[in-house]
Amino acid sequence: DIQMTQSPSSLSASLGDRVTITCRSSQTIRTYLNWYQQRPGKAPNLLIYSASTLQSGVPSRFSGSGSGTEFTLTITSLQPEDFATYFCQQGYSTPRTFGQGTKVEIK
Amino acid sequence: QLQLQESGSGLVKSSQTLSLTCAVSGGSVNSGGFSWHWIRQPPGQGLEWIGYISQSGITYYNPSLRSRLSMSLDMSKNHFSVNLTSVTAADTAVYYCARSADTRVFDPWGQGSLVIVSS
Numbered sequence: 001d002i003q004m005t006q007s008p009s010s011l012s013a014s015l016g017d018r019v020t021i022t023c024r025s026s027q028t029i030r031t032y033l034n035w036y037q038q039r040p041g042k043a044p045n046l047l048i049y050s051a052s053t054l055q056s057g058v059p060s061r062f063s064g065s066g067s068g069t070e071f072t073l074t075i076t077s078l079q080p081e082d083f084a085t086y087f088c089q090q091g092y093s094t095p096r097t098f099g100q101g102t103k104v105e106i107k
Numbered sequence: 108q109l110q111l112q113e114s115g116s117g118l119v120k121s122s123q124t125l126s127l128t129c130a131v132s133g134g135s136v137n138s139g140g141f142s143w144h145w146i147r148q149p150p151g152q153g154l155e156w157i158g159y160i161s162q163s164g165i166t167y168y169n170p171s172l173r174s175r176l177s178m179s180l181d182m183s184k185n186h187f188s189v190n191l192t193s194v195t196a197a198d199t200a201v202y203y204c205a206r207s208a209d210t211r212v213f214d215p216w217g218q219g220s221l222v223i224v225s226s
Contacts (some may be wrong), residue, residue: 034212043203043216044154055214066210089212095169096156 001098002026004088006099013107021102025089026069032092033071035064038101039084048073048088078104109134111204111217115191119198121226125191129204129217136180136187138163142207143187147200148219155200159210160187167210194224 003026013019023033031051036044046055047066051071061076075082083106088099115127117212129143136143145157158168160178168176172191180187191198201221 030178032211036213043219044213045216046212046214049212049214053194089154089213091209094167095158095171098154100153 001095002029002093002097004087004090004099006086006089006102009100010103010105012044013078014107015078015080017078019078019082019104020105021064021073021086023071023073023099024069025046025071025090025092028068029092031057031067032090033064033066034089034091035062035073036087036089037082037084039081044087044097051075065076072102075104109206109215111203111206111215113204113220115202115220115222117220117222119194119222119224121195121224122170125194125198125202125222125224127189127202127220127222128186128188130184130186131206132185135182136185136204139184140208142210143178144205144207144210144213145178145189146203146205146213146216148203149197149200157189157202159207162211191216196224196226198222199224 005024033051035048038044052064085101085103110132112130142159142161144159160166175191175192201219203219205216
């Protein structure tokens with residue numbers, strides 16, 4: 001199985017901050033990398049697919065980059081609704097696997 | 108807009124079978140090219156992909172669960188289901204269903220259904 005490792009596991013940030021989350025895979029996954037946001041008590045919601053393509057309806061302050069084994073999710077100008085947990089997921093091989101999550105908290 | 112809704116056994120005794128159904132509205136499980144997935148999340152933990160069934164009935168299960176898993180799809184009721192046998196406390200989780208257009212990306216997801224395995 002491909003292992004997905006996110007860093008940091010959690011972070012504290014203020015409204016308006018720029019936040020960057022990293023996801024690394026144990027082997028190359030080309031650009032088959034997706035990002036999800038999960039608010040407390042809710043299901044995950046797709047933000048970005050294929051490493052850098054913004055899902056329809058997702059605000060442009062979210063962006064993704066990377067290929068191979070290293071990927072980043074960036075949130076510019078953090079908004080109140082962005083305080084949540086973010087997961088990366090590889091779609092390169094089966095079984096599909098997720099990172100352990102990064103919790104973004106209010107400073 | 109496609110919506111998914113999980114339902115099923117919320118409390119299952121250890122060694123018994125967990126059964127969940129995902130009702131699809133705003134679309135059809137018979138739509139060509141889509142696959143229908145199950146993903147679970149133990150309380151306070153990360154996400155584990157369970158497997159999927161395609162519109163044509165092809166299944167792929169996570170090898171870690173394969174020996175205990177079965178999935179089915181009912182076009183007449185527009186839903187799909189999962190059965191997990193011989194459950195233990197480690198199977199306690201919120202179970203989500205989701206659709207994928209390519210088996211790689213999950214969107215949308217159902218709201219989730221908590222299943223607790225009791226001894």
